[in-house]
Amino acid sequence: MSRDRLPPLSALRVFEAAARHESFKQAAEELFVTPGAVSQQIRLLEEHVGVELFVRDGRRVVLSDAGKASAQILKEAFEKMFEATRLMKAGTQKGRVTVSAAPSFAAKWLMPRLYDFSAANEDIDVWVSADMTPVDFAVTDIDLAVRYGNGHYTGLHVEHLLAEAVVPVCSPLLFEAAPIRKPADLAHHVLLHDAGDGDPSCPDWPMWLKAHGVEGVDASRGPRFNQSSMVIEAAVAGRGVALAKRTIADADLQAGRLKVLFDEKDAPLNYGYYLVWPQTRDPSPAQVRFMEWLRNEARKAEPAPRDSGERPVFAAQDI
Numbered sequence: 531m532s533r534d535r536l537p538p539l540s541a542l543r544v545f546e547a548a549a550r551h552e553s554f555k556q557a558a559e560e561l562f563v564t565p566g567a568v569s570q571q572i573r574l575l576e577e578h579v580g581v582e583l584f585v586r587d588g589r590r591v592v593l594s595d596a597g598k599a600s601a602q603i604l605k606e607a608f609e610k611m612f613e614a615t616r617l618m619k620a621g622t623q624k625g626r627v628t629v630s631a632a633p634s635f636a637a638k639w640l641m642p643r644l645y646d647f648s649a650a651n652e653d654i655d656v657w658v659s660a661d662m663t664p665v666d667f668a669v670t671d672i673d674l675a676v677r678y679g680n681g682h683y684t685g686l687h688v689e690h691l692l693a694e695a696v697v698p699v700c701s702p703l704l705f706e707a708a709p710i711r712k713p714a715d716l717a718h719h720v721l722l723h724d725a726g727d728g729d730p731s732c733p734d735w736p737m738w739l740k741a742h743g744v745e746g747v748d749a750s751r752g753p754r755f756n757q758s759s760m761v762i763e764a765a766v767a768g769r770g771v772a773l774a775k776r777t778i779a780d781a782d783l784q785a786g787r788l789k790v791l792f793d794e795k796d797a798p799l800n801y802g803y804y805l806v807w808p809q810t811r812d813p814s815p816a817q818v819r820f821m822e823w824l825r826n827e828a829r830k831a832e833p834a835p836r837d838s839g840e841r842p843v844f845a846a847q848d849i
Contacts, residue, residue: 538643544571549601630675634759674807695796720770721752
C-alpha cells in the first residue's frame with residue numbers, strides 16, 4: 531500500500547482516542563463501537579504506516595515510541611478540526627450559547643435567573659448542559675462552562691464568578707414544630723448530608739459539630755444525597771436539617787422556604803464557581819452578552835459584607 535497517502539480518517543480518530551485513554555475499551559465506549567472494532571482499526575493503521583503503535587502487555591496496551599511521538603500531534607490536529615467545524619456551524623448559530631454547569635448550580639441558581647435573560651435577549655437561545663463531569667471543549671459544542679472547584683484549569687480562560695459558603699438551614703415549619711435554638715438541639719432532628727462534590731474545604735456534620743463544641747449528637751445518622759440541590763429540597767420539605775451551600779440555597783432562603791439557624795455566620799469555602807472557556811476561541815457576540823449578564827447576576831448575588839464576629843474554625847486535619 532502506498533505510504534504517500536493519508537490513512538483513513540476513521541482509523542486516525544480511533545487511534546487518537548485509544549492513545550488518549552491508553553485503553554481500547556475506553557476508546558470504544560467514547561466512540562460507541564466495540565473494542566474489537568477499535569482493535570481492527572488500529573491494526574489497519576499499523577499496516578498502513580508499517581510500525582507498531584501499541585505494545586500489548588498481557589491484557590493492557592501501552593503506546594510504543596512511534597505511538598507516543600504521534601499521539602499528541604494527532605490530538606491537536608483533531609482539536610483544530612473540531613474547532614474548524616464549530617466555526618463552519620457558527621454562521622447558522624450566531625444566536626445560540628451552550629453552557630455547561632453542575633446539575634445543582636444549573637437547577638437552583640442559573641435556571642431561575644435565565645428567564646430574565648431570555649426575556650431581555652430574545653435573539654439568543656441558551657442551551658444548558660447539566661453534568662457533573664467537566665466538559666472537554668475539544669470534543670463538544672459547549673461554548674463555556676461554570677465549574678465548581680479551586681480555579682486551576684489549564685488551557686482555559688478562568689474567571690472567578692461566585693464564592694461559596696456553608697450554613698445550617700431548615701424549613702420554618704420544622705423550626706417552629708420542634709425548637710432548634712442551639713446546636714445541641716440537633717440531637718432531636720434528622721441530619722441531611724451533602725455527599726456530592728468532593729470539596730475538601732466543605733465541612734460535613736461531624737466537622738461542624740466538632741468545631742462548635744457540640745457533644746452527644748450522632749453525626750453519622752441521616753440520609754445522604756449526591757447532589758446539593760437534593761439536600762436543599764429535602765430541607766425545604768421539612769425532612770431534616772442541612773448544611774447548605776449558600777449559593778445553591780439562595781433562592782429558597784430569599785423566598786422564606788428555608789431559614790439559617792443559630793444566627794450562623796457563613797463558613798467560607800476554598801472552592802468557588804468559575805466561568806471558563808477555551809483559550810483558543812474568541813467568544814461570539816452572543817456569548818459576550820451572556821457572559822456579561824452572568825457576571826452581573828453573580829455580583830448581585832454576592833452576600834453583603836458581614837460583621838467580623840467569631841467564626842467556627844475547621845481544623846486542617848478535619849478537612
